[in-house]
Every structure is written in C-alpha cells, then in structure tokens.
Amino acid sequence: xxxxxxxxxxxxxxxxxxxxxxxxxxxxxxxxxxxxxxxxxxxxxxxxxxxxxxxxxxxxxxxxxxxxxxxxxxxxxxxxxxxxxxxxxxxxxxxxxxxxxxxxxxxxxxxxxxxxxxxxxxxxxxxxxxxxxxxxxxxxxxxxxxxxxxxxxxxxxxxxxxxxxxxxxxxxxxxxxxxxxxxxxxxxxxxxxxxxxxxxxxxxxxxxxxxxxxxxxxxxxxxxxxxxxxxxxxxxxxxxxxxxxxxxxxxxxxxxxxxxxxxxxxxxxxxxxxxxxxxxxxxxxxxxxxxxxxxxxxxxxxxxxxxxxxxxxxxxxxxxxxxxxxxxxxxxxxxxxxxxxxxxxxxxxxxxxxxxxxxxxxxxxxxxxxxxxxxxxxxxxxxxxxxxxxxxxxxxxxxxxxxxxxxxxxxxxxxxxxxxxxxxxxxxxxxxxxxxxxxxxxxxxxxxxxxxxxxxxxxxxxxxxxxxxxxxxxxxxxxxxxxxxxxxxxxxxxxxxxxxxxxxxxxxxxxxxxxxxxxxxxxxxxxxxxxxxxxxxxxxxxxxxxxxxxxxxxxxxxxxxxxxxxxxxxxxxxxxxxxxxxxxxxxxxxxxxxxxxxxxxxxxxxxxxxxxxxxxxxxxxxxxxxxxxxxxxxxxxxxxxxxxxxxxxxxxxxxxxxxxxxxxxxxxxxxxxxxxxxxxxxxxxxxxxxxxxxxxxxxxxxxxxxxxxxxxxxxxxxxxxxxxxxxxxxxxxxxxxxxxxxxxxxxxxxxxxxxxxxxxxxxxxxxxxxxxxxxxxxxxxxxxxxxxxxxxxxxxxxxxxxxxxxxxxxxxxxxxxxxxxxxxxxxxxxxxxxxxxxxxxxxxxxxxxxxxxxxxxxxxxxxxxxxxxxxxxxxxxxxxxxxxxxxxxxxxxxxxxxxxxxxxxxxxxxxxxxxxxxxxxxxxxxxxxxxxxxxxxxxxxxxx
Numbered sequence: 001x002x003x004x005x006x007x008x009x010x011x012x013x014x015x016x017x018x019x020x021x022x023x024x025x026x027x028x029x030x031x032x033x034x035x036x037x038x039x040x041x042x043x044x045x046x047x048x049x050x051x052x053x054x055x056x057x058x059x060x061x062x063x064x065x066x067x068x069x070x071x072x073x074x075x076x077x078x079x080x081x082x083x084x085x086x087x088x089x090x091x092x093x094x095x096x097x098x099x100x101x102x103x104x105x106x107x108x109x110x111x112x113x114x115x116x117x118x119x120x121x122x123x124x125x126x127x128x129x130x131x132x133x134x135x136x137x138x139x140x141x142x143x144x145x146x147x148x149x150x151x152x153x154x155x156x157x158x159x160x161x162x163x164x165x166x167x168x169x170x171x172x173x174x175x176x177x178x179x180x181x182x183x184x185x186x187x188x189x190x191x192x193x194x195x196x197x198x199x200x201x202x203x204x205x206x207x208x209x210x211x212x213x214x215x216x217x218x219x220x221x222x223x224x225x226x227x228x229x230x231x232x233x234x235x236x237x238x239x240x241x242x243x244x245x246x247x248x249x250x251x252x253x254x255x256x257x258x259x260x261x262x263x264x265x266x267x268x269x270x271x272x273x274x275x276x277x278x279x280x281x282x283x284x285x286x287x288x289x290x291x292x293x294x295x296x297x298x299x300x301x302x303x304x305x306x307x308x309x310x311x312x313x314x315x316x317x318x319x320x321x322x323x324x325x326x327x328x329x330x331x332x333x334x335x336x337x338x339x340x341x342x343x344x345x346x347x348x349x350x351x352x353x354x355x356x357x358x359x360x361x362x363x364x365x366x367x368x369x370x371x372x373x374x375x376x377x378x379x380x381x382x383x384x385x386x387x388x389x390x391x392x393x394x395x396x397x398x399x400x401x402x403x404x405x406x407x408x409x410x411x412x413x414x415x416x417x418x419x420x421x422x423x424x425x426x427x428x429x430x431x432x433x434x435x436x437x438x439x440x441x442x443x444x445x446x447x448x449x450x451x452x453x454x455x456x457x458x459x460x461x462x463x464x465x466x467x468x469x470x471x472x473x474x475x476x477x478x479x480x481x482x483x484x485x486x487x488x489x490x491x492x493x494x495x496x497x498x499x500x501x502x503x504x505x506x507x508x509x510x511x512x513x514x515x516x517x518x519x520x521x522x523x524x525x526x527x528x529x530x531x532x533x534x535x536x537x538x539x540x541x542x543x544x545x546x547x548x549x550x551x552x553x554x555x556x557x558x559x560x561x562x563x564x565x566x567x568x569x570x571x572x573x574x575x576x577x578x579x580x581x582x583x584x585x586x587x588x589x590x591x592x593x594x595x596x597x598x599x600x601x602x603x604x605x606x607x608x609x610x611x612x613x614x615x616x617x618x619x620x621x622x623x624x625x626x627x628x629x630x631x632x633x634x635x636x637x638x639x640x641x642x643x644x645x646x647x648x649x650x651x652x653x654x655x656x657x658x659x660x661x662x663x664x665x666x667x668x669x670x671x672x673x674x675x676x677x678x679x680x681x682x683x684x685x686x687x688x689x690x691x692x693x694x695x696x697x698x699x700x701x702x703x704x705x706x707x708x709x710x711x712x713x714x715x716x717x718x719x720x721x722x723x724x725x726x727x728x729x730x731x732x733x734x735x736x737x738x739x740x741x742x743x744x745x746x747x748x749x750x751x752x753x754x755x756x757x758x759x760x761x762x763x764x765x766x767x768x769x770x771x772x773x774x775x776x777x778x779x780x781x782x783x784x785x786x787x788x789x790x791x792x793x794x795x796x797x798x799x800x801x802x803x804x805x806x807x808x809x810x811x812x813x814x815x816x817x818x819x820x821x822x823x824x825x826x827x828x829x830x831x832x833x834x835x836x837x838x839x840x841x842x843x844x845x846x847x848x849x850x851x852x853x854x855x856x857x858x859x860x861x862x863x864x865x866x867x868x869x870x871x872x873x874x875x876x877x878x879x880x881x882x883x884x885x886x887x888x889x890x891x892x893x894x895x896x897x898x899x900x901x902x903x904x905x906x907x908x909x910x911x912x913x914x915x916x917x918x919x920x921x922x923x924x925x926x927x928x929x930x931x932x933x934x935x936x937x938x939x940x941x942x943x944x
Contacts, residue, residue, distance in 0.1 A: 144305030160317035359407035378433035389418035445527030451556030556617035669704035
C-alpha cells in the first residue's frame with residue numbers, strides 16, 4: 001500500500017475486514033463512472049465524451065471528470081468517499097515492476113516473489129525505529145505460504161493473535177452495513193434512471209420543437225410562393241377584384257398547416273415504460289449474506305493454513321473471542337501482550353516448581369543451592385512486606401493451614417514462595433524479582449494490645465499470631481506453658497505453691513514466667529503479642545525492670561455502654577453454667593480497674609517510648625485489623641531500615657525506636673541539643689531541646705545521637721552525615737562557655753554588679769534596622785541572654801531568639817555617641833492631683849460613669865443620688881487593679897446583686913395594674929419579687 005500510494009489516486013486493495021464487491025456491484029460502479037464522465041462531457045461540449053466513440057477520458061481531462069463526478073454524486077446525496085469507493089482504481093502510468101507486483105498481490109491475491117517480499121519486510125526487522133520499538137503486522141501474513149516465506153527469511157514474530165468469530169457473529173456486523181449501502185446505491189440508481197428519462201424527454205421535446213419551427217418555416221415559404229404565383233396570375237388577367245376564395249383560404253390556412261405538419265413531422269417517439277427487473281430487498285439480503293459466508297469460508301481456510309505453519313515453527317498463537325464487547329477484547333489483548341512487552345527480558349527464562357520435601361532434599365544433598373533470599377518470598381519482598389513468610393519445612397502446611405508447596409528452582413538456586421499466586425508471578429518474570437536488593441534483617445514482632453474488656457484484644461492478637469506466626473502471650477498462657485514444659489523448675493514450684501493454696505499468682509512470678517516464655521525460639525524468631533498486658537501500674541514497672549518493652553502498644557478505645565452491650569451479647573449466646581465473666585457487675589468492675597490504671601500506662605508509653613497508638617475499638621474487626629496491621633508494618637519497616645543503615649555505617653533515624661529520654665541524653669553527640677545542619681549550612685545555633693518532639697527528628701551516627709530542627713534537615717543529615725560531624729570538612733560547635741544562654745530575672749540579680757552591654761539597648765533591633773538612629777531601642781530586662789561572659793538585653797522574644805541563633809552577628813556592636821534620651825519612670829505621687837488621678841484611677845472612673853449612665857440604677861426605697869453613689873462605690877471596689885482576686889470577685893458579686901435589686905422596680909411597675917389580679921393570673925415569679933421588694937424597706941444596702 002505504502003509503495004503504491006505515491007503513484008495512485010486512491011488506496012489499492014481492500015481492508016482486512018471488508019468483503020470484496022460482487023459482479024452486480026462492479027457493474028453499478030462502472031455505470032456510475034460512465035454517468036459521471038458523461039456529465040463531465042456535457043458540462044464541457046468541446047471535449048469528446050464516451051458516446052463519441054472514446055472508451056476512456058483523456059488524461060488531461062481526467063481530474064475535471066473526477067471533480068464533476070463528485071459534484072454529481074453530492075447532488076444525488078452521496079459523499080466523496082462513496083464516489084471514491086464506487087469508481088474503479090485509477091492507476092497512473094509508469095508503475096515499476098515491484099509496484100505492479102504489489103498491486104497484483106493486493107487486488108488479485110497473487111503471491112509476491114521471494115526477493116520482493118524480503119525487500120519489503122527486511123527494514124521492519126533490521127532498521128530503526130522498528131528494531132527498537134517493535135511493530136504489529138495487521139492482516140499479514142494472509143496465507144500459509146506467506147508465513148513459511150517469513151520463516152525462511154528468519155523473520156519470526158513473537159506472537160500471533162487471532163480474533164476468532166463464527167459466521168453467525170459476523171453477519172450482524174457486516175450485513176446491516178452492506179444492506180444499507182445497497183439501499184443507498186439502489187436509491188441513487190433509480191434517481192439516475194429517472195434523471196435520464198427526464199433528460200430524454202427534454203431532448204425529444206427540444207427536437208420536436210426544432211422540427212416544428214423548421215416545418216412551419218418551410219410551409220410559410222411554400223404558401224408565400226403560392227400567393228406570389230396567384231398574385232402574378234391575377235395581374236396578368238388585369239383584374240383588380242379580389243377573389244372570393246381569399247377569405248376562405250385564409251381560414252383554411254391553419255388547417256393546411258396542421259395537415260402539413262402531420263405529413264412532414266416525424267412520429268413522436270414514445271419512451272418504453274419497461275424497466276429492467278430490479279432486485280428486491282430480500283433477494284439482495286440473501287445475495288449479500290451468501291457473499292459474506294463465502295468470504296468467511298475462504299478466510300477461515302487460509303487462517304487454518306497459517307495456524308498450521310505457526311505450529312510447525314513453534315510460534316505461539318492465541319485466539320481471542322472477537323464476539324465480545326470491544327472493551328473486553330481490548331482487555332484480553334492487553335493480557336496476552338503484557339508478557340511480551342513488560343516481561344520481554346524473561347521470555348527465555350525457565351523455572352521448575354517442586355514440593356517442600358524435594359526442595360529440602362535438594363538443599364541437603366547440595367544439588368541446588370539456597371538463594372540470597374533464604375526463606376524470604378521475593379514477590380512479597382518486592383511488594384514491601386517486611387515479614388518473612390511463615391514457612392514450616394517439617395510439613396506441607398503452615399500453622400494456619402495454608403499449603404507451602406511453592407518452592408521454585410531457577411538455574412542453580414531454590415526460592416521459596418509464600419503462596420501459589422506469588423509462585424505464578426515469580427515464574428512469569430523471575431528477573432524482575434531477583435534484581436531487587438537483598439532481604440532486610442528479620443525483625444520479630446513485639447506488640448502489646450491493651451484496652452477495656454470486650455474491646456477485641458484477643459481477637460486482634462490471634463489474628464496477628466495466625467498471620468505472622470508469632471506467639472500470643474497472656475498471663476494465663478505463660479503460666480500454663482511454664483507448668484507444662486518446665487515442671488521441675490523453681491519458678492514452677494513457687495507458682496504451684498500459690499495455686500494449691502488458692503491464692504492468686506503474684507505479678508512478680510507472672511512476669512518472670514512471661515520472661516521465660518519470651519526466650520523460646522518462636523518468640524525469638526517470630527516475636528510475641530502481649531494480650532491485655534500490662535493491665536496495672538505495678539505490672540508495667542515489672543515489665544520495665546525485666547526489659548520486656550514492646551516496640552508498639554495498641555490501645556483499643558471503647559465506651560462503657562458498648563462494653564456492656566457486647567457483654568450482654570456474649571452472655572446471651574455463650575454455653576456455660578458460669579455466667580460470671582460477662583455479668584454486668586463483673587464487667588463494670590474490670591472496666592473501672594482498667595480506667596484507673598490506663599492513664600498511667602498510656603502516659604508512660606507515650607512519654608518514655610512514644611510507641612502508643614490509639615485505635616477505635618467500636619469499629620468492625622476488619623477495619624481494626626487493617627489499621628493495626630498498617631501501623632505494625634510501618635514500625636517494622638522503620639526498624640529494618642535502622643538495622644540496615646547502621647550495619648552499612650550510615651546514619652539512621654531513631655524516631656520510632658522507643659528510645660527513652662534518659663538514653664537519649666546519655667548518647668547525645670558533640671553538638672548536644674543543637675542542630676548540626678543549621679549550624680553548618682545556615683550558620684545558626686538552634687537549641688532543639690525547646691522544640692516538642694525533638695527525639696522524632698533525631699538520627700544516630702557512629703553510636704551518637706544528633707537532633708535536627710525539622711524533617712527536611714533530618715533528611716539532609718541522613719544523606720551525608722560526614723559533612724556535619726567531626727571530620728576534616730566539618731565545623732565544630734563552639735565551646736560551652738561561648739554558647740548563648742538565656743538568663744532569667746532571678747539569675748540576673750545574682751550576677752549583680754555585672755552590667756548590661758550596650759547600656760541596655762537591643763543589639764538585634766539596631767543591626768536589623770541597618771544601624772539607623774530610630775532603630776536604637778531599649779531592651780526588656782526580662783529578655784536577657786549571656787554570651788561570652790557578657791549580658792545582652794533584647795526588646796522582644798523574637799529578637800531574643802534571633803540573638804541566640806546568631807550571637808556572633810549581634811555581639812560586636814558599637815552604639816553611636818548620640819543616643820536617645822533614657823525613659824525614666826515618674827512617680828505618680830509626685831504629680832499634681834489631676835495628673836495623679838489621670839494616671840491612676842481615671843480609666844476606672846470613666847468606665848464606672850459610662851456604665852452608670854447607661855444603666856441608671858434606682859435602689860428600692862433610696863433616692864436616685866444615693867443609688868448612684870452606692871453603684872459607683874461598689875463598681876470601683878470590684879474593678880480596682882490593686883485589689884486581690886478575692887476582693888474583686890466579692891465586690892463584683894455585690895455589684896450583680898445591686899443591679900438585680902434595682903431591676904425590681906421596673907419589673908413590678910410593668911406587671912402591676914390598677915385592679916386586683918388573682919394569683920393564677922400573676923406571672924410565676926411575681927409574688928416572690930414583690931415580697932423581696934417589700935423586705936428591702938427600711939434596710940440599707942451593705943456596700944462593704
């Protein structure tokens with residue numbers, strides 16, 4: 001196609017999914033082309049038409065004929081594409097021999113010669129960009145012979161995809177389209193015939209009109225000659241009288257003309273009403289269906305030959321059901337092509353699946369070697385799973401019943417998979433999973449689950465034990481294990497002594513049993529889950545003494561109402577004659593005991609180890625498991641990252657490693673609490689001890705701790721710690737005596753008679769203000785910092801922080817000789833009386849007068865003046881800034897009582913009418929307020 005397009009006006013050949021036109025359609029196409037050529041000839045009479053004896057359109061008029069044909073087709077309701085499809089292929093002269101062979105192959109299904117096929121296909125396999133990016137051969141090879149020739153040239157494809165369809169599925173796709181096209185063509189054909197008929201009628205009419213004019217003119221000439229002869233004869237006779245028959249002749253002239261026309265005019269041509277027999281819709285549908293079935297059978301036979309050839313040369317081929325929806329077909333194609341695209345590097349890999357016993361025998365005899373992954377699953381490891389799969393080589397199943405017959409042999413090594421799905425993924429592309437880093441160190445789980453009764457602690461602990469193979473530990477489990485497995489030990493004898501006496505086992509012995517159980521191989525390799533332990537403050541202290549510290553504590557929060565609801569549900573469905581555990585009183589007692597100790601337990605783990613995570617116990621068990629498992633995976637990943645980085649000599653974060661504040665202080669590096677990144681990069685001294693949660697932004701390097709001010713700086717330190725710690729290029733921290741230190745007012749008094757530098761002016765304001773005169777501001781004596789055995793005073797807390805961060809910038813400052821006047825405080829007693837009142841009580845008096853003017857109080861049985869004076873006195877007592885808090889509250893309460901008693905007068909005046917009201921008609925508090933009002937008569941309000 002590509003080679004023929006430059007020399008052809010339209011594409012040659014047909015698409016893979018098209019059906020070749022039958023003979024009827026070919027004749028219709030020829031007829032339409034002839035009509036288009038005829039219209040073109042009529043539009044330009046100077047050019048010869050096919051009716052004049054020429055079989056083809058001259059080469060110089062070809063383009064105009066095509067254009068006229070397109071216009072005619074558009075007038076008939078057809079598009080340009082229909083016109084191109086209807087007319088036969090027009091090939092320009094000058095095709096090369098190769099192009100003619102390609103044309104014959106596409107149009108007539110003639111085979112290509114071997115040299116020509118190799119010439120066409122070789123660039124697709126050996127030239128860029130196809131050699132790197134690949135290509136798809138759509139609809140090729142078309143025959144089995146084409147496929148064999150490809151193989152002879154060494155042009156092997158990776159895969160052949162066959163869109164399989166039966167004829168019943170093809171007919172609904174092609175038949176309606178082709179039937180619609182047939183209807184459109186029949187409509188155009190009938191329109192063309194009608195147009196030809198109308199045209200022929202117009203031609204006949206024009207010819208008869210022309211002949212009528214000619215015959216009439218000939219008749220007039222003949223009549224004129226007759227009249228001239230008669231006139232000449234009359235003149236010869238010399239008679240001036242008109243013949244009597246002249247009038248009759250004029251009347252008969254029309255009749256003579258009509259007879260003359262009938263005699264000399266050709267007979268009127270009658271168009272035949274007979275039409276060619278038209279194919280009806282049923283016959284057309286039957287014919288098109290037969291054509292489609294025939295083409296389907298031909299293609300199916302050729303496809304069978306191609307598949308046989310593919311089987312002979314061992315090229316994989318897959319069939320896809322093309323009758324499905326397009327999106328389903330696309331999905332199936334992607335599923336088949338993905339291994340060829342994404343996993344192309346693994347096309348020639350070979351793996352063998354063996355069972356666990358065979359795998360262990362191979363390792364024992366040395367026939368196969370263990371891989372670098374050991375018992376880790378490479379698939380789960382690449383997915384980010386930080387746990388080694390739970391495998392038990394002694395049997396064929398894990399502890400939770402899942403089969404482990406998923407060992408895979410690849411080259412000389414054995415790999416163990418966690419599941420059948422993981423094994424399938426590994427066998428498809430082993431190189432993808434083997435190119436990842438080696439497995440991380442094994443980190444056993446150490447989790448404690450605490451919470452009120454019925455919060456789901458045991459269910460969650462059992463789920464962790466089943467998933468990761470760790471041991472679920474509780475006090476009862478630890479005691480039973482110890483008594484069953486270490487019966488002769490001293491600890492077992494002490495426990496039995498308490499049990500035989502009917503007493504409870506002390507927490508000390510229970511924690512010792514728990515400690516013994518944590519030394520077992522399962523706890524050492526897989527870890528343990530503390531189920532509901534510790535439950536008291538004493539148990540927490542014992543765990544800390546025995547160094548049993550979980551790296552994650554999950555607290556399940558649950559309200560008491562939900563606890564009782566779950567207890568009622570369990571009591572309803574439990575089958576036991578001892579209903580004590582779920583009795584409401586027992587549950588409430590257990591819940592109250594947990595509430596009494598939980599605050600101390602949670603605060604201890606939150607403050608000392610920062611490993612407490614609160615979970616909503618009222619959610620479903622699936623949501624609870626998802627949240628808890630996500631937290632555990634994150635914590636384990638952090639621990640593994642720490643172990644890996646420290647083993648490699650790199651810096652590692654200790655934010656989630658349960659480091660206690662005491663250990664943190666003991667292992668601080670040479671920078672102490674100062675951030676080394678800020679000091680080296682930004683030249684700032686930032687004390688991280690004042691930042692909450694600074695341990696979360698601490699890194700360990702060479703056994704020492706370094707604290708950063710932010711996570712961004714922590715990442716900078718982790719990338720290159722050598723740049724900041726003691727090395728040739730590192731910048732050391734100043735000596736402790738040369739570090740800035742904030743001084744409190746009490747410490748400043750102890751340093752007397754040492755004076756403030758810069759006469760007490762703020763150096764930060766002066767430097768930041770570009771040493772301008774207006775930037776000389778006195779400092780606040782409450783904001784003093786000591787640096788290099790000198791005292792500096794700043795104006796604000798922010799400026800104090802600036803000085804501490806960069807003291808070397810603000811310490812060497814010299815003030816100008818001219819300084820602002822010192823603001824000396826003036827004693828208010830030395831002021832005149834008006835000045836004294838203005839500086840002391842003016843604000844309070846103004847506020848009292850404004851309140852008095854807006855309220856206008858009137859105390860019962862006291863005049864207005866006395867009421868105003870009482871109100872002013874009480875108000876000033878309650879708002880005196882020098883009074884104690886107790887005195888202020890006392891007089892403010894008196895002021896509220898005074899206002900309430902003053903409000904009795906307007907209330908009674910509003911609700912009392914001239915006539916007597918029945919008690920039921922009075923307001924609710926009317927009698928009470930009236931009696932209170934009358935009691936005030938003769939009493940004096942106590943203002944002090």
